Amino acid sequence: EVQLVESGGGLVQPGGSLRLSCAASGFTFSSYSMNWVRQAPGKGLEWVSYISSSSSTIYYADSVKGRFTISRDNAKNSLYLQMNSLRAEDTAVYYCARAVTEDRHDYGADYWGQGTLVTVSS
Amino acid sequence: DIQLTQSPSFLSASVGDRVTITCRASQGISSYLAWYQQKPGKAPKLLIYAASTLQSGVPSRFSGSGSGTEFTLTISSLQPEDFATYYCQQLNSYPPWTFGPGTKVDIK
Numbered sequence: 001e002v003q004l005v006e007s008g009g010g011l012v013q014p015g016g017s018l019r020l021s022c023a024a025s026g027f028t029f030s031s032y033s034m035n036w037v038r039q040a041p042g043k044g045l046e047w048v049s050y051i052s053s054s055s056s057t058i059y060y061a062d063s064v065k066g067r068f069t070i071s072r073d074n075a076k077n078s079l080y081l082q083m084n085s086l087r088a089e090d091t092a093v094y095y096c097a098r099a100v101t102e103d104r105h106d107y108g109a110d111y112w113g114q115g116t117l118v119t120v121s122s
Numbered sequence: 123d124i125q126l127t128q129s130p131s132f133l134s135a136s137v138g139d140r141v142t143i144t145c146r147a148s149q150g151i152s153s154y155l156a157w158y159q160q161k162p163g164k165a166p167k168l169l170i171y172a173a174s175t176l177q178s179g180v181p182s183r184f185s186g187s188g189s190g191t192e193f194t195l196t197i198s199s200l201q202p203e204d205f206a207t208y209y210c211q212q213l214n215s216y217p218p219w220t221f222g223p224g225t226k227v228d229i230k
Contacts, residue, residue, distance in 0.1 A: 045209055062218065107213055
């Protein structure tokens, strides 16, 4: 059974840092691209970042570029999101999600974790 | 960046109704569109990808169509478990891979 379990969320002050983790199991993690997607309270979904299976390709949303860093450790079946210079508008549930890839193109995300809440407030 | 709009933003329907949700892209995205269902407090669930490919395990009452800039998600006969919010997402060549604002389907 495919499982994605996020951790690392919590309350942090503006300007602070947090590192989210996503533990993957039930599939060959090293074969899949991965995403982080967030959802502010009562709002819609926002794609945050993408990393290819080998970490050779990485993308960020403009809203987090220069502040967030995505990475992965295929030996540990884990995905990470290092979040620095956090702002109130980064408050959201953060989901890790496995990419659907066919013919080298990504078509969505087929498995999602349960999410971890990040609250940025003084 | 490519923007997505969804219509309607809210719809009220009854069990057994045929429901259609539209997603429009600000520029052509070929068939690089996915549809998700999200229930309160839960993670999104992939329903359709590549505009019309049904994700494994998703009931056949869900279908997707369209290409270019206009796409539709149809639920042929609404079931009680289908009351949720639906999002489209475009995955054109390069990010950001934006989501639409969502359509909430509520019980009439």
